[in-house]
């Protein structure tokens with residue numbers, strides 16, 4: 166057994182083993198946690214034991230900073246950002262925490278001295294899949310930047326017991342299985358049973374007059390649950406600030422119904438608990454609008470009311486009157502999912518704090534700001550009135566009142582335009598009647614923003630046009646960004662070292678410093694090192710691909726990558742049309758000289774979205790045919806990486822040569838994968854959509870492969886009777902590709918399997934693949950030509966990184982702080 170008699174003794178330099186940062190302190194702390202928390206010694210410890218012992222070692226150091234942060238905030242009573250989001254995709258914590266705390270090296274050495282490989286512990290960590298895609302990952306990048314910029318902030322959400330489903334690929338098909346991420350426990354979280362709030366649902370309201378003759382409302386709920394806080398510390402980079410991600414778990418107000426139990430009804434006795442826990446049980450996949458509506462609305466109300474009650478508790482401790490709530494807190498609504506907060510804050514202020522309507526409305530309207538993340542009409546949430554009434558009767562009353570006052574204003578402003586009031590109303594009066602959550606969010610917020618220039622512009626011209634005409638001053642743009650700590654430093658350590666060597670430290674938190682790379686873009690020696698870094702990440706990804714899919718890919722081939730949710734508007738199938746085009750060219754002329762390419766896909770489809778699932782099926786079917794075809798001779802490889810996640814992304818982004826950002830223009834609000842690839846030196850092939858437009862502006866048109874219709878041309882094409890057949894008939898290569906799919910070639914002769922996809926393309930093609938096909942293929946041919954010239958390619962790659970500074974989430978967050986939240990940094994000293 167390892168000598169273990171030293172654990173209570175401080176490490177060198179009088180350090181405590183709970184907080185010390187030296188190799189020795191970390192080594193002792195690790196053994197101490199292994200022994201006292203896991204009840205193990207080294208020789209018998211499993212990988213899980215070792216992972217947890219290290220996680221607790223890191224967590225102790227986090228908690229140290231957390232306590233200092235709380236103390237600082239208590240003294241300074243700063244204005245605080247509260248981020249309300251139904252989704253968070255933080256990714257695994259270990260690596261990032263070590264990096265942000267600057268103890269990666271001493272930790273690696275400490276473990277090495279015990280015969281343990283740090284990388285294996287990092288690789289072991291499961292990540293919380295508490296989001297669908299870009300929206301949840303954006304929230305996580307924002308947490309990282311808020312802490313790094315030392316902004317007091319709390320991120321509120323739901324601690325789903327089961328995150329987004331795990332995706333298996335069986336016979337080429339997506340199969341969903343449960344994501345039991347908590348099965349082995351989660352060492353990063355701290356449960357706070359004393360921080361819990363009542364959540365009422367259903368029942369009815371009673372209006373009465375109190376002794377002072379004042380009108381009051383009492384909500385008599387049908388049921389009451391509780392939400393309990395579960396906290397995760399979020400550390401900034403190279404600072405002591407630890408902010409909080411506070412997620413709510415639903416529990417029964419009383420776990421066991423003793424009356425039922427004593428009557429012998431054992432099942433009934435626990436039923437209540439089972440039912441209440443359902444609320445935070447599972448994350449809803451996107452694009453499944455019809456299922457589980459009731460539970461989804463419940464989830465939204467659940468986390469919103471707990472979060473607002475929590476803010477009010479904190480607010481009480483400041484001694485400020487409730488009328489000044491909005492001075493202490495600024496609350497960001499991440500999409501419409503938390504929009505019920507507008508009605509809930511009104512309810513708390515009116516019914517619990519007995520403010521009059523105007524005062525309550527003043528506080529509410531100065532508290533919230535709303536971010537819209539999509540123009541797709543089907544994603545703008547609407548709730549049927551009967552459902553809303555049955556779950557949240559008091560909120561519906563409040564919404565009616567907000568709406569009636571608002572519409573009076575509208576009618577006064579536009580006396581001769583009755584349709585406008587109807588269009589602006591929170592209530593959609595077309596039968597069956599609905600509550601429009603986006604309208605509630607717009608009316609109840611002091612600022613409204615989109616997530617890229619083009620998206621913000623389109624919001625003003627289309628879905629929120631009437632609101633823009635009413636309140637132009639409320640509208641802003643905040644172009645998304647991503648954190649360079651996770652997506653450069655942590656994912657691409659080779660690139661990190663090269664940048665440190667070339668530019669010195671500082672770029673990690675001031676990404677504009679990457680501009681310094683421009684001076685090296687043509688330097689052959691620097692170019693060679695740049696290529697080595699990429700080559701090394703490509704080899705590493707090849708290893709992962711082999712492990713996950715059993716496919717061998719060649720690092721000298723061009724890695725052409727598309728990873729993101731599977732959706733028709735993102736057009737993974739346009740990518741497929743190109744692959745099949747290349748395949749056909751080879752079949753026609755096996756001696757053809759082409760640039761070898763590896764096509765890598767990853768992403769999940771919503772379980773109920775048949776067309777997206779069919780696209781996954783086709784990707785795998787094409788992979789099967791192409792990968793084994795002797796004529797192809799390995800010059801084309803197609804890979805579908807199962808179960809794409811933040812963790813897998815960390816392998817993929819640094820290894821890519823080409824990043825596919827090929828959505829139909831006007832459909833992708835921003836995209837954030839586009840930024841992660843570019844930061845790692847991949848070149849983009851893309852449309853003028855979302856943040857692509859700004860990336861291209863910054864990296865330079867000559868360093869970006871642009872193709873396709875722009876957003877205006879897309880709407881004109883669709884408005885003028887688009888006929889995909891015409892494109893099919895006019896382009897022989899396109900015709901061959903479609904015909905090959907239709908022939909059953911990729912389905913062992915079965916013509917019916919991919920028929921729905923072919924039919925949709927030929928008859929409707931609502932995302933204009935056929936219209937963009939020719940230009941896309943021509944552009945891909947340019948990509949190949951450029952790749953044949955390594956100097957040119959490397960220069961383009963270096964310039965992409967040099968000019969990507971704007972797309973750090975630090976810049977985005979600094980803009981939110983300045984233009985919307987009006988908050989200042991509050992530096993934290995370590996106690």
Ligand code: GFP
Pocket residue numbers: 297298299300303538539616645730833834835836837855
């Ligand atoms: C959504 C939008 C993206 C946008 C993110 C973050 O993400 O365009 O970049 O939100 O604002 F669609 P997904 O759900 O599509 O991943």
